[in-house]
Amino acid sequence: MIRAVGLRKSFGGFEAVKGIDVEVHRGEAFGFLGPNGAGKSSTMRMVAAVSPVTAGELQILGLDPATDGPAIRGRLGVCPQEDTLDNELNVFDNLYIYGRYFGIDKATVRQRAEELLDFVQLTEKRKARVEDLSGGMKRRLTIARSLINDPEVLLLDEPTTGLDPQARHVLWDQLFRLKQAGVTLVITTHYMDEAEQLCDRLVVMDKGVIVAEGSPRELIEQYSTREVAELRFGVGEHEALGEKLADLGDRVEVLPDRLLVYSDDGEQVIAETHERGLQPVATLVRRSTLEDVFLRLTGRSLVD
Structure with missing residues (x-):
């Protein structure tokens, strides 16, 4: 689903990503772990086809983001670290209008929005204002919105930051169900227990390079x-x-x-x-x- 060889990203004289190799397979949950400044977010923005590659090779869904950006973005779901919900719209309309941006017809997007509200347990809040939702509810709505176009790959940047333990576990359950349904997950997280729970494989990044790769069990056996x-x-x-x-x-x-x-x-x-x-x-x-x-x-x- 994603293949990077010698991937690099520079900002002026600063090199944020220093030649990494990554492969993400269909249906798996793949994680990027690393401290602040490790290059995780820069890598995710390149994978999301919103930041150009400085050097190296990157293929997403078999396509080149330099030439096929719109086609790639139409098949991705993106859950950013910060909620970007529209506070002027209610819960249902946040999904409905976002879905229309993808050119989905009205009947289909309405049905899809209702299904996603049920999936993230927000059906009873469908007419509520976004600003009246709790932090956990907003996060679930953001994930629902990222699924409105039925993506093949879902990119999740720090999906549970700032949530209480109950809300985190609800989200873990929903992400696990998505993986079971065949959605490929790519996750960045600072929570090690989250990575152990969700990720089939992961890389640890530090200072722009990959310092370790494997399943959580493999990494523990190798380094501890x-x-x-x-x-x-x-x-x-x-x-x-x-x-x-x-x-x-x-x-x-x-x-x-x-x-x-x-x-x-x-x-x-x-x-x-x-x-x-x-x-x-x-x-x-x-x-x-x-x-x-x-x-x-x-x-x-x-x-x-």
């Missing part, structure tokens, strides 16, 4: 351990104790408030810590997550 033991000691003790416990796992990470010991047996790490006469204030054993992989690959420092 099965479990992580979190050990909390007294204030100011972690730096020194990190050296004493360095041999208990594949890797030990020292944080201001705790030690993270990466190991395939977290309980054994805790047991051996006690055998050495050390008494943590608190302990926790958890499975490794995509967030552990992400932070290892891109670091914990903030990027402006």
